[in-house]
Amino acid sequence: MKSADGLHLNNLSARVANTRVLDDVCLQLPRGRVLGILGPNGAGKTTLLRAIAGLSGREFQLAGECRWEGLETARMTLQQRARQIALVKQLNDPVFELTLYQVVRMGLLPHQPLLALPDAVDDHEVSKSLKRVGLLDKSQQAFATLSGGEQQRGLIARALVQRAQLLLLDEPVNHLDVFYQHEILGLLRQLAVETGLTIVMSLHDLNLAAFYCDDLLILQNGQQQASGPVAEVLQQELLQQVFGLPCIVRHENHGVRVDFCPSHTGWQREGN
């Protein structure tokens, strides 16, 4: 593997209003792999995604190095970065009632000249992506009226239209029921296989992460606790320390399973 390939983080740190919220994260993620970021609430999962997306500003200062395909993302222009890296934030309703089609079409922005006019080619791109995520028949519906799973798929369609090579997702299966959780993650997995898309996403469910990701990175208080292939990272001692709960980790032949045993709450169901 050449060092230029994929995502390369070298001591990536972030500060919000002079408080350090992310400390020296180092990572090597080859192209086409799926990385899950794990950690308790407030560990810096979203911060790490924002840092990789290069969303630095007056309030959010970055230090260290983030390279994508050998290029330092901090040196790319906004538009160059937008052509390479797509960000799917947690679901929140847009203020006014944009239709699904209009939301997905925004993915074209990095590829359009400043004063672009409507275009049949654009239409084709948007329809193709909507079809890929199975939402073509809902394109004219208001985005806010779609179900959580549909909205999430819509945002993924936007990222496809954006033609980015690196896809960042902030808790893509938050608020979704079990069916949609697997549907979304399965879709992402397929996209990674089909198109060589590299995916970095934050997740809460360790078992989902173990099932769908190639690599994991565990954060606690902005510090990187572990990173690497799933089976290496999911170790009982580490998880107990990071999440503050006793747990059992089983390495089975089709993957790793983690079960937490919250005995400290004092509640125990009879008969188990």
Add this chain to the structure above:
Amino acid sequence: MLVANLRLRWTVLLLFAVLSPLLSLGFGSAQLSPVTIASCLFDQCPTAMDQLIFFELRLPRILAALLVGGGLAIAGNSLQTVTRNGLADPYLFGVVAGAGLGAALVSVLPQTMSWLPDNAALPTAAFVGASLSVFIVHGLAMSAWARSPEQLLLAGIAISLMLSAATHMVLYLGEPFAANKVMFWLMGSISRIEVWQLWLLLLPVLLVAVVSWLLGRRFDALLMGDDTATSLGVPVARMRLLGLLMCALLTAVVVSQCGGIGFVGLMIPHIVRRWFGVTTRTVVVGCLLMGGGFLVWADTLARSLASDQEIPIGIITSAIGSVFFLLLMRTRRW
């Protein structure tokens, strides 16, 4: 929404915007018959008096109403988009209060502007006052005080109250006659518009409409939140500043020429979004047509409701607008 239905709506709106000015030419304290209007438009007015009324009074006024209505509606949309808040009002940032302060100062101390012709002194002073508030807003937007759109709006309210307090202080200390004049001026009127002022209105309205339309897709991205917009390659801070300045300048020009005209900037964009869609390009075109047509009728009422005097147009827009808006709200969730 069905496509055919949408096309019908646009047709109705276009007819409304074109026919309203034509129909309203016939209303006013001096009656002009349809025949007179037609001959004035396409040939020559029957009498010199008709000529004067038509070209010097009525036509400029109606054109001004079109521009002011469309302009205020676009200004409102621009502010609502960049603050992601449907309740943002273009008058919020103290533009009216700033204009009022300018107007109050020049009314109480007329000698300060004596080098200008009488009818230009007050609009000029009002524009200077409005620009002052635009500069303060600009400063706020660039400063650490306005970290989020919500903070920006709250800061705008504070500036507005501060300038109003200054205005009231000046009026309180000044003579009652000057205070009256300023109060009436602030209620809004298009009756004083002269032909040269039409150009003053036309240029900024056209400029802002064209820029908003061309950059429409990028403004739309702001609706998805700052992080998402940035990740789509949109320079969020610059777009927000541009939208803010477009709104403030447009409002400053309108307020300095016509005083305070409420409702239009807040409500017209809402109605357009509801009937035609929410993308910036759609809303800008819809606002121009609907805001313009609406204000033409409001001004027609202002000059023909009471036979012997003008009613300030700001009273009419707010009165009709609020009732209409409440009725509209009843029919759907917002």
